[in-house]
Amino acid sequence: MDHGSSPTKVRKSVVDEDFISNLPEALKDKILCCLPIKEAVGTCLLSRSWRYTWASMTELMFRRADFASGNGNADDDTCRFLKFTDMFLFLHNGPILKFGLNTIENEMVSTGGHLSRWMLMLSRNKIKEIQLWTSIRDSYKIPSCFFSCHELEYVYLRACFFTSLQLPPLSKGFKQLRTLRLEYVSVQGSSLEDLVASCPNLEKLSICRLCSKSNINIRSTKLKMLTIEGRFIHLNLHAPYLTSVWIGLELKSDTDGALTARCNFNLSPFIASLSDVETIRFHGQILECVEHEFLILKQPRLFNRLTEISLEINLGNLKQANFALSLFQHAPNLRLVKLKFISRNSVVPTVHFWESLNRDVCLFQNVDVVSLFNFTGSFAELAFLKLLLEDAPVLRKVRISDKGLDKDVLKNLLMMRRASRDAEILIL
Template identity: 35%
Template sequence: MACSQPEKRIAIAATDHDIITILPGEIKEKILTKLPIKEAVRTSILSTKWRYTWASIPEIFLKDDDLVSYLSTLDGAGASSRFTKIVDLLLFIHNGPIVKFNLSTKHHCPEAFDRWILKLSRNGITTLLFSLNLPYGTKYIISSNFFLCNALQHVDLSMCAIKLPHGFEGFKLLRDLKLDQCTITAADTEKLVTSSPQLATLMLMNLKFEHNLRIYAMGLECLVIGGEILDLQMNTPQLTTAYISLTNTMPSPARVGCHDLCRSFGGLLQIQRISLFGVCIQRLVDGPPVELPKAFHYLKLMHLNVDFANQKECAFFVFATTGCN
């Protein structure tokens, strides 16, 4: 059977080029984002058409494991120096927008981190993940250039020290914020949340606040908080999921009832899933009695850490569960 002209052209293209090479550039970039960065860079030796393809990928994932062959034979300082040089070179050669940057490392290189964030702030970054595995007590003081990343939508930071600059007006597009083992004041946390009007998910894990924390977020849907908190006040009328875990390491004078938290439950009219762990119930029943909603009409799941040897906690459990439809 004779082939049509279009079929002949496709057949010739398939024999003259490999199928992946003739794919559109954006598809090849998508493929490369699924590879470890080391393997993505190695594609530059395939042919002249592949030489700089990796240099325009919009998503960059950098993990120590991906660079282990380069770093395993060096000592701590040498490995950190080599690590920063590799990343500096990657970012220097990169010639396109970087919308997602994921860094996972044990190396504490604050000056290099500052350079990289400056680069990202000029490249339309929308998703930034800094997963740092630093020695206990060590924190990376987040660069002021971080607050210039106006297009940010998703932020995940661990082991960072955060201080809002004077005049900070917020991240207007931010939808997801996660802080784990970070150092930040309650006042800066409150300002960061209230100045992010699109915020839908907030996760504050392993944090310590020396003052009461207020979460005012009209569009917030998911809230996860775990750590040392004196008291928590929430104005979150759209909240559907709440996970709150309080630890009991506060000084004795601070171990009083969570008055604000207890009152805040009255405003959770849309809540569907709620979990209270640690000493939440203990701290709640130590506060003044409050009126909970007559019924949580949308509640589907409740997890409570209750001491059934404590009469007050048992009474709270009965009251809370009988108020659920």
């Protein structure tokens, strides 16, 4: 009478069965995409069923650092990396949804030629995401075939430049692109404006380390998040559904610290165009170069959705203090305030500015968290903090990052009268 298989035979059959090789192809692809690409190719030695699995990977990330041999010969390492990438893309079979290239720590003298060839391959594989982390010492012109990747949804490019002549007609633009990130990018003429126009469904635009001697005009009816940091002459915006704006302006200075170039950026109409904005961040020298900015709007208007304001500001500068006050007055639902104090282009402190305000109107009715960076304890900074504490009924926390405050100043800060019983001051 057979009472079933013995425990030994059952254990042996379980061990002999190759569960990993019998996984669905989609799950195998996910496993390989989590490995460094050299190790992913190495899985071809596992078994026959894994021999060509790597050749249909949908997400590819090529890192130059993975090919460092340790013998100090960077040229040989680069050669191996380029040959491997060429071979991989040539033998690849199937769609490539994501492509990443990271050579950020190495100079790739021949990147331009190789990129053109790789982009041509990608344009034929329904690519949806491209990330090129290249060295800033190896600036390159974006290959023309890149603009044939019409199904792109996410793009990150570093240390590149392009011209309007390369861009496709608007009818053949990047209709699926939702996120565009550019870093260390140089633009000329209307190339940036034309690029944004070719992306009718763009929602997030981030440009860092921008270098432009032209006026920048951005028009987009779908754009929600905008970040622009770097050097530019003028910025004109038409984006009615923008919710987050981060502008950082950098100007050249001579040896004495004086600004050698002026910006004709007009902040008042720019802010007036932000009808649905929820977050505003103005950093760099943007508040220093704008002339006569005392009122945001000619006609009063409330930004009811504005909940966060972040400024790099000198509260002792009359122009900048008035600008900050105008923002606070137009944001009744403001909840978070971040101020980074600066002392560039110092002027005579604005005596009694914050103390002389009309206290009948509460500026910080709904503010609950405030962060103050580079706090020096100046007259203007202390006056602003006193106004804030006495004017914010629901304030919970004030975080202060100081620059070596005197003990007496710290003691006075902690003893300031507060409108909110729950308000606490944290000295970082």
